[in-house]
Amino acid sequence: MAHEHVSNTKRIWFVFALLSVVTTVEVILGIIKPESLLHTNALGMNLLNWVFYILTIVKAYYIVWAFMHIEGEKASLRWSVVAPVIFLVLYLLFILLVEANYIFEIFRDSTIKWNF
């Protein structure tokens, strides 16, 4: 392993600070829920939720790359771990969420009454 015996302490603390800042931003946004972001809609979700998901992915990137130290592994190992997960998750989300939205519309627009 190329990274052996090299101390990464500086980077570890940097990533910790970054993750803390991102989490704090998320919590603040979650508490004040700015109206300008909340009352919008882009691709089925409001912008605030998009901000949350993007920040989550930023955190996930730093956890996997820095803490799990996948940045120090061979590129082949890195991508044989990361690529299948990304692809399958996107695929699964696409199928399930589109289907769920369809079922929601059936419940809303058709004569089936399920909640009264």
Next chain:
Amino acid sequence: MDATVTTPGSVGQKTWGGGNEPMSASYGKLMMWFFIVSDALTFSGFLAAYGFSRFKFIETWPLADEVFTHFPFLHGVTAPMYYVALMTFILIFSSVTMVLAVDAGHQMNKKKVTFYMFLTIIGGLIFVGSQAWEWKNFIKGEYGAIETKGGSLLQFVDNTGKRLSLAEVAQSLPKERETLTRNKGVWFMKESELPTYSVEEVQAGFAANPNILIRTEVIYQDTPANRADKTLQPGLQKAKHKKILTRAESEKMLANAKYVVEGANLVRNEYGSKLFADFFFFITGFHGFHVFSGVIINIIIFFNVLLGTYERRGTYEMVEKVGLYWHFVDLVWVFVFTVFYLV
């Protein structure tokens, strides 16, 4: 030599003879990565299923900041998010101590590895404990609600929109029945605990106080159709909050009451959609179980460090491998946090 060279002769050893390391990762580390990939897909499946149910019931899903409002020692104070944010920091910090332990292992510094592993274990235990407290509050509930014959959930508010608990609504009536326990009937007959108030008591209390209104599960979207809706109490509606019915509509709804719901279990919960509590228990429970097993594994490795097993082996790679698992648990929490508490 690049990652996986399989052409015989290009390496100084027999490729298929064993002993070589594909992608320059040891067997154990590679298998840990394989496990993490499969476990990540398992969690993705759960969270995607949660997303499915949520999109399916998008108009009635409970709002997280009305559900998770507790903070230790702050009774009666509505503090959404703070507690779970604290839990997130604890887990991130235990991830940091873990990666510092791995780093110290690379320098063969037994003392530092021991210290950081210890901190990691403590962080993990605090997290699991916090989750237990979170579950306790979730199961106990705060306000209580009524379920109708059709499965809708009704909550109570006063004429300013402030939530009312069942205790504030219900009127006590002479009890006609008590819980059937084994010692009161035939030995095999019993029933689960009766709620504190009966449906009749809640209905009587509601009829007696004209200021009580009913809040439905449906989210008010402030569309023209919503604004024209005569069944909604004027002045109390807020966009992205639950709809509050007029007194006349409230009476009509409450006439259909079937159950009194207090807190949450796997069948029904006072927060709204039944699936919400099911997913909460299942996903945070599965994650909590991961944290718990992580703590156990960390303890085993901690003792191995103390005994000098890895010192003798000449490598602290085992710490690195459990570190991968521990970071993965943190990674999953980052997503659970977003999906359950933020969005």
